[in-house]
Amino acid sequence: MRCHDGGPADTDACLDLWVAAVAERDGTAVADLPASVRERAARKLSHPPLAWVVARDAEGGPAGFGLMLRPGTGGDAGDPPASAYLALLAVSVRAQGQGLGGRLLDAVTGRTRAVTGVTGAVLHVLGSNVPARRLYESRGWRSSGGPVRRTPSGQPVLRYTLEL
Template identity: 45%
Template sequence: MGNELADEVHRRMIRHGSAEDIEECAALWVRACAARDGVAVAGVAERARPKFGHVESWIVAEEPGTGIVGFVLATKPQSGLPTDPPDAAVVSLLAIAPDAQGLGLGGTLLARVADALARRGHERAVLHVLADNHPAVRLYERQGWMPWGAPFPHSLLKRPTQTYLRDLGA
């Protein structure tokens, strides 16, 4: 199967992302954020695009005839916030198309990227989540992510944000 990772449960092709996917993933990120926030916020795509230049692991879920319906992007250690543990890879972006949410795809992608990071020798990973994004917080906690440090205001949205850390060896 080459670069593909079978995903029979979701009947989607799960594969590694590539440079040709950047714009489609950035557009999906904007749609998912607008659905989460109830409004499109200027600057979301511009903040996301540079993260694709620091890829440590990038996995996309694609439906035939539809395109990319979800993706997760992890970046190299020290590519997140200055307060992040310096050795932790950063799960920078996780987005699911609004009409594909609630079907377990986010959990599948998050588990796959954690496994990929562990295989690459990372002992832990970090991510940042809006504290009021309760579905995302539940997902992260179910998969073993733990709050780390004090909440802080999101730099663009100014909403409380929490860092989460996961031991990838567990």
């Protein structure tokens, strides 16, 4: 699967993919997720992207995508000021285990490296999301310490950074 630049026509399908990926990660049905999961992702996708890559499956739908936002867009207080924000990264259940997450992460990071004035990237990940943390670490991302915040359910959210 090749990665290409995402655009407005990809928004709804990427939102659907994000919600399905969160449901899979959390071991719940899509219908049981709070509406805020989709709403939060929609807010992130409404910002002009610094880099947005989408990989298509054989049927033409998104198999995965990554969204990087400009420094100061989204993220949390305490994030490095000149760092882009990896806002979303998701791979469909059918495409997992094929290295697509790494290819998407490399593609979105590569596009970000080409942007003048951006010195790094930052992301936030659930501390319990070990597969995602391993992926980030395998690509050079480093944990910057303890929790940035906690989710409403009390789960810690960790900050990872990458020098570009």
